[in-house]
Amino acid sequence: MVDDHNRKLTQAVTTYNREAAAYNREVKRAVDKHNREVPAHNARVRSNRQRLNAESARLNRQRSTTRYVTVQTSAIALHTAYSRVDEQSELWNERGQELADLAEAETANSVQVANALLTETVADADEMGGHADHRRVVRVVEGPAQPMGGRAVRVNPRNPDAARHFCTSAREIIVELINMKATDAAVLLTKPNCERGPDGKGGRTTGKIGYLLDLNGAGYEALDDFMETNVNDVMNLFSRLNKGTHGAAGRLDIPTLRTIKHRVEDSIRFLSTLVRGVQPTTQDVG
Numbered sequence: 001m002v003d004d005h006n007r008k009l010t011q012a013v014t015t016y017n018r019e020a021a022a023y024n025r026e027v028k029r030a031v032d033k034h035n036r037e038v039p040a041h042n043a044r045v046r047s048n049r050q051r052l053n054a055e056s057a058r059l060n061r062q063r064s065t066t067r068y069v070t071v072q073t074s075a076i077a078l079h080t081a082y083s084r085v086d087e088q089s090e091l092w093n094e095r096g097q098e099l100a101d102l103a104e105a106e107t108a109n110s111v112q113v114a115n116a117l118l119t120e121t122v123a124d125a126d127e128m129g130g131h132a133d134h135r136r137v138v139r140v141v142e143g144p145a146q147p148m149g150g151r152a153v154r155v156n157p158r159n160p161d162a163a164r165h166f167c168t169s170a171r172e173i174i175v176e177l178i179n180m181k182a183t184d185a186a187v188l189l190t191k192p193n194c195e196r197g198p199d200g201k202g203g204r205t206t207g208k209i210g211y212l213l214d215l216n217g218a219g220y221e222a223l224d225d226f227m228e229t230n231v232n233d234v235m236n237l238f239s240r241l242n243k244g245t246h247g248a249a250g251r252l253d254i255p256t257l258r259t260i261k262h263r264v265e266d267s268i269r270f271l272s273t274l275v276r277g278v279q280p281t282t283q284d285v286g
Contacts, residue, residue, distance in 0.1 A: 048101075052079075052108035058115050067240075068117045074236040075114035081229040082107040084222040095277065096218040102270050103226050109263040110233050116259040117240075117252075167238035170264050174234065177271045181215070181278045182208035190214070215278040227274070234267050 056079060064072055082103055089100035187194060187208050194207035209227045213219045237260070252260075 048105045048108050052104060052111065055108055055111040055115055059111050059118075062115060062118045065118060068114070070236055071117055071240050072114050074233045075110045078107055078110045078226070078229050078233045081222075081226040085226050088220065088222050092220055092223075093217065095216055096220055096223060099216070099218055099223060099274070102273060103223070103230070106230050106267065106270055109266050110230075113237065113259055113263045116256045167242050170268075171235070171238055173268055174231065174271060177268065177275055178208050178212070178231075181275050182211050187211045209274075212274050212278060216274060218277075230267065230270070234264065237263070 059072070059075065062072070085100050085103050089097050092100065191207055191211060194210075209231065210219065210224045213224055213227065241260075
C-alpha cells in the first residue's frame, strides 16, 4: 500500500511538473508576443499621431474651394469628433481603447484626403495617349484578404465615369458590412426607439453602429459619435466624387486617387474590426 501510494504521488508530481512547464512556456510565449507587439503598437500610434498633427496643420493653412468645401468641412467635423474620443479614451476598457487607436488613423486619413483634393492635380487625358494605360488604374478593395470576398473596384483617371462605379461599389461594401451583424430586426429589438430609415421599417446606419458598439462592449457616446461621423465623412467623399464624374473629379491624378483608395480601404477595415468584435447574444436576430 505504501509503494502504491508513493507511485501515485510520484505520478501526480510528474503530471503537475509537466503541466506547470507547459503553462510556463505558454506564459513566456504570451509575454514575448506582448513585448514584440507593444513597441510595434506604440510606433503605429506615434506615426498616426504625427501624421494627424501634420495633416491637420496643413489643412488649417489650406484655402477653401467651392468644389471641395463639403469634404473639408466633413474632415474638420471628424477631427472634432476624434478630439472627444482622445480626451475620454483613457477611461475606457481595452476594447474601447483599441477602437480609439484605430479612430486616430481614420481621422488622419480623412484630413489627408481633404488636403489632397484641395491641392489636386487633374490628370491630363491627352498626355496619357489614345489607349488605356493600365498602369494608371487604381484597384480598390481587392484580394482575398480583403472584406466581402475581395471585390475589385477600379478608378481610372482616363475614365470620368469610373468615379461613379467606384463610389457605388465601395458604398455597397460599407452598407453590407454594417448590415452583416446589425440586421434591422436585431437593431429594432434592442433599440425600438432608434431613428428609422426612410421606409420606416429598419434602423438607420447610425443606430446600427451604436448597436454594434454595444455588442463590442464599447458603447461609449464619444466613440458612437465618431463612428457615425466617420461613416458620414466617407459618404460625403463619395457624394463629392459622384458630382464630378463628368468633370475634373473623374480624372484626378494618381497620387490623389491612391490617397482616396487608402482612405476607403482603411475605413472598410475599421468597420470589419467592429463587426468581427461582435459578441453573440441571445438578442441577435437573423
